[in-house]
Amino acid sequence: MLLQHWRMRLHFLWLVQLLTIATMEMSGPFWPLYFKQLNHTYLAEISSQWASILGGLAYILPLVAAMFSAPFWGKLGDKYGHKLMLLRALFALGFSQLLLVYITDPILILLVRFGQGLTAGTIAASQSYAAKMSPFQHRGQIFSRIQAATAAGSLLGPLAGGYWLEHMEMTGLFARSAIIFLMLFLTLYCLLPEDNKKQSLQKTSKNSPEVNQANILWPPLVLLAAICLAQIAKRMPQSFYALYAETILGQGSMMIGILYSATGLGILIAAPFSGYYFDKLKNGQDKRNFLQGVCLLSLLLMLLQSQINSFYPALILRFFWGICLAAILPLLSAQLSAQGGIKAIGKQVGISHSAIKLGGIVGIATGAVIFSLLNWQWAFATIALTYVLLLWLLSKQTATEPDTREEVKLIS
Structure with missing residues (x-):
């Protein structure tokens, strides 16, 4: 059954955002360690200094890519619907994690991370969807709750990642992340109403005035x-x-x-x-x-x-x-x-x-x-x-x- 009331949708998006951020942050603290473990043809061994540099790039490159792509995806969501943008972001995250299961070359890993930054963006899509499908006067709550979900995911993700890495390799963590994103994709597709249809907006448009x-x-x-x-x-x-x-x-x-x-x-x-x-x-x-x-x-x-x-x-x-x-x-x-x-x-x-x-x-x-x-x-x-x-x-x-x-x- 679709989530019809805006508060139910907001709680659902809160949970999706928490799980999304937690899943991504499972590997976040461990990138330098992972790069140090890799062996490849053009560097027989990665020093601690190079591992730190590569780990820093693994953090920064998605931010740089998202900085340029976020307005484009937002404008596209205004035209075709922000639910579609959420699905696109979850698919991109899942696909990038799946690629990392098989890719061990540091340069290719960084390219995957850059591509992930270009194509993902669940926070912006969640905020846009919730703001569009909710009464205007609750917009502060909407943005704050998505922020709270992001904070909760940032707290839980490294703990879960550290625990699982005690029992599996980093590639196993990537595979588990890909499965989580697939489950989130299917759940969101089934439960969240479309936001590009007139009948979906009629209930909130009277409470969501244009610029004033x-x-x-x-x-x-x-x-x-x-x-x-x-x-x-x-x-x-x-x-x-x-x-x-x-x-x-x-x-x-x-x-x-x-x-x-x-x-x-x-x-x-x-x-x-x-x-x-x-x-x-x-x-x-x-x-x-x-x-x-x-x-x-x-x-x-x-x-x-x-x-x-x-x-x-x-x-x-x-x-x-x-x-x-x-x-x-x-x-x-x-x-x-x-x-x-x-x-x-x-x-x-x-x-x-x-x-x-x-x-x-x-x-x-x-x-x-x-x-x-x-x-x-x-x-x-x-x-x-x-x-x-x-x-x-x-x-x-x-x-x-x-x-x-x-x-x-x-x-x-």
């Missing part, structure tokens, strides 16, 4: 820059935080994993509530103040982090930073999607994800450079500076302030 000045808090270019900056700040610690935890906090791999998980746990807990609260705010200025307040709190947390050299205070700061991250990026993306109207949701979400991918690449590179050239205190201070720039951007307003009375009428 009351829904626009920032100009599109300001929002894109803010999304990019938010992702830079989020990704910057990824390249150095493990070294900071090992050398400054004096922790081993288990405790470092707990520190990383604390941020994901904060996102998972806070995301649904931040989206719900944001949707309940009727006044545009209140929404702006909410996001600015969260950014200011993130800035203060990073300044505190730059002075911390013990485990438990760092753990607390990581958790509260996760709570802040649960609000900033998904709500900015929801604002950008609102400016395209129901007919251009996919295009707007795709553009948003391009900014997210660009921010991720810049953030990882910037964090690595600052940490290597200066020290960990400067690295966290740079993240705080990023939030200063983000606060400045969010102080920008549209040419005409929203009419809050019109917004109340629209939502009611």
